[in-house]
Amino acid sequence: MVSSGKADAHISCFNRFRRSAIKFTVNHPFRIGVLGSGQGSNFVALAGAVAAGKIPAEIAIVLSDVESAGILAHARARKISAQFIPPGKFRTKLDEDAERAFVAALQAAPVDLVVLAGFMRVLKGEFLRAFEGRIVNIHPSLLPCFPGLQSWRQALDHGVKVAGCTVHFVDAGVDAGPIIGQSAVPVMDDDTPESLHQRIHAAEHELYPKCVAALARREISVVGRRVIWRKAI
């Protein structure tokens, strides 16, 4: 939480899967930190929506566990602070030092919301505690179907007729937190994993900015596993 003096407006926002609301303290533009490991097309969509005034927020910082990640180049091209933080010795999660470094960078920024945009490591303990209820992710399937890797391939292999993407809060599970928004796309008879992935990716670029805008406007609350929108998506 970003706190800042007694003139603050206390706004009830996300409630991490409980009924007691977490209080956000806000008297500054809503600040977002984006984490990614890859090309950063979702970041580009988010940055475009911020620049167009569709998301009432600032992207304060972009962090990556991959030095050559396109997302860092996209951020720097937009004069947004961008840092590579070495992830440490593990393949699928951050080691303790790396986790501390990510948390410190986000707290120093400081950020109200952590947006995962293709960040390929599972977040654990300290990180989740530091930003409890304030981390969101986008996943390329209609969760709870096909969590994990290459969901578009899993969907095609399973033979579903409708695929899509999901924006959700991040908790200790993998692709498991309360669902904020979903967008469906058809699966065509002649789809390849690549063509389906491309269609899902295009849907992500529409869905993620809408969800982040609603969060920045504090139009979202969480009751149990249900995410309630004050205005329809």
Ligand code: GRF
């Ligand atoms: C997206 O497909 C997203 O669903 C998944 O990682 C991919 C990131 O793509 N979590 P990009 O780096 O935003 O282009």
